[in-house]
Amino acid sequence: MTGTREVVDFPIPRECPYHPPAVYAEARAEGPLFRVRLYDGRVAWLVTRYADVRALFADADRFSSNRDNPDFPIPAERERHFREFFRTLAGLDGEAHKTRRSMLVGRFTVRQVDRLRPYIQRTTDLLIDRMLDAGPPADLISALGRPLPSMVISELLGVPYADHERFEKWSQGLMHAPTAEEAWESGQQLVAYMDALIKEKEAEPTDDLLGTLITERMHTGELTREELVRLALAVLAAGHETTASMIGLGTLTLLEHPDQLDVLKADPGAALRVVDELSRFLSVADLTTLRVVTEDVEVGGQLVRAGEGVILSTAAANRDPDVYPEPDRLDVSRQARNNLAFGFGPHRCVGENLARAELEIVFGTLFRRVPKLRLAMPLDEIPRKVGMTLEGMLELPVTWT
Template sequence: MTQTITEPATDQLHDYPMARTCPYQPPAEYAELSKDGALSRVRLYDGRLAWLVTHYTQIREMLADDKHFSSDRDQPTFPMLAERERNFPEITRALLGLDGEPHKERRRMLLPWFTSRQTEKLRPAIQRMTDDLIDQMLAKGGPVDLISELGRALPATVICHILGISYDEHDLFEKHAQVIMTAPDLDQAIEACRALLDYLDGVVEAKKDDLSEDILSTLIKDRLYTGELTLRDVSLLMVSLIIAGEEAATSMIGLGVFTLLEHPEQLAMLREDPSLLPGAVEELVRYLSIADLTTPRIATTDVEVAGQVVKQGEGVLLSTAAANRDPVAFPAPDTFDIRRSTKGHLGWGHGAHRCMGETLARAELEIVFGTLLRRIPTLRLAVPVEEVPMKVGMTLEGLHALPVTW
């Protein structure tokens, strides 16, 4: 039966995004709103209203529904979460903001580099990179910031390796990427975006004289030289891969280690039985849901969801964190349990936009967590829990730093 939700009074609306008060727990408002149904009205930064969806069943269905919901951020009523997101249409059109066949074609260009077979070939290299970084960390002695020493360095090294670009100037594009994602001043963010793309245009040009067996070389040979992609198209795809491949893995490493340290009984279980590691990674991905804010959509036609009509042009915010804590889908969902069945969790997304690099990310996380447990069994926080700095107002949940010692 179709129902109509009465528009709440302005002073009763929740602002979105909602802040986490604990790094590994979703906002408390999610559970509160879920009690009243799958859909709730929330207010965005610019005062516009959107639908927040918090029930697992509806979120999973909507993520897979390309007929009624679009990722096209060029739509004027698309539910942007910050003003800076409106000013990088080129980046979103490279991959994230595409629908249908154009989106499928872009993924086809990249997917061969993220298969299980390709990832298995990379595992020895990822292990060597991890060991080298931990060697350097141990040589310095504690306390150290695990994120800067390992959590950011490893994903950055891996993504540069598979792209086929030098890590030497990584600090340059890392600085620009961070400004794009966090700058409070819009002009700063726009300038960083231009600088990053100009820099990567130069990287692509230089790569033409040094083609090899990597993603960038393949894009140049098979797509740029054929005229299917422009030089700027290739640079934009690189930005998408760098931000997605590095930022997500960095957040998961930092927040994953923090969560394990805060659950010593689970950590002890994992030390005693390393075969639990793959399941522990999946439980961390479910439990943390770091990409909670990355799945906004816009309705392309009137559509009924959980008895409520979502009208054409209205924005919908599909909370994977709320879905992954839905007790209908996961018994005792707020309990971190590395032995639980996580089948069907939405931490990697779902549908056409499901995370393309999930196999590579799994390998990185398994190697990092397993190596830390083996090589630094006494790893612990170097500061009180309340002094660990959380990311606030970012696209991906996580920590700014994780001070540890041993």
């Protein structure tokens, strides 16, 4: 594609909560790139094909994540200050990023996550118990989707879950506030909260992730206090916002595809395969995979110049028919482990193992324990996230009688 398609305003809203915009497929059929206009009038390239998205994820030198670069693409006005809060990990390149990532990966290995599985299972059962005891109807987001990942990341990071209402409110404000000023205020509240928590842990050391970072990284001079605050915030926000979106939207999608849900009900052991297919099908973090080009490079026959912004669309790539036959059909029997919902290459989501374990346990447990679960109102009446950083539902009213 040579840029002949009319420039489209970005983000492009989804017509259906679990399908990407139709223009993605149309543009992908014409060529690997098409132009989109950001909120500030700048034009960026949106990459639509699986092979190209995967290759550009891996090409971290020329496709930079550095949010301090003034040319870095910003899709929404509220995200103007994101660089202030996420530059300590996702907003770094090269050795700096590798060093920061190495400080975290040890707590997110398959072995470490397996040690958390009993806690995740107990917490899931506890939350479902409470929902069932309260009786139908219920909002699955507030009953399970939001508290579970919040409790798990709190346990791992070492944040008191008693404070969850505050940090969840601020995290959601940072990620979804309608204006940059409101997002900034929520971010500052999070900074102040995390700074105070670090001081408490300095006085009384702990062996959780935050306590370890304090003693092994901050006190040794590898991290400044400000860097540690922002690194911890990145883990806290990413650790529950994305998974919460997947629980809500994933449940909705399964309820809307009863033939696929029946596969899970018949074989709870299929839960992890279901998670992989839902991750591919939904791509809830599609708006977060942004890059700026550091030198002229050709992508699929199109010249992309240094300084131009690029959006690596995981939603478009994960619906590429060259990789996934009948890509718009939810098929929990397909092998979708190679989907790009968690990224690829140096910036692949560090918490992927944890997220997949949480989702596997949630979907496997929820539909085993509440087999009659169904939506309590029509799909088009359920409030959902529109034009926000992550795709998903604001509420998910369900019943089971």
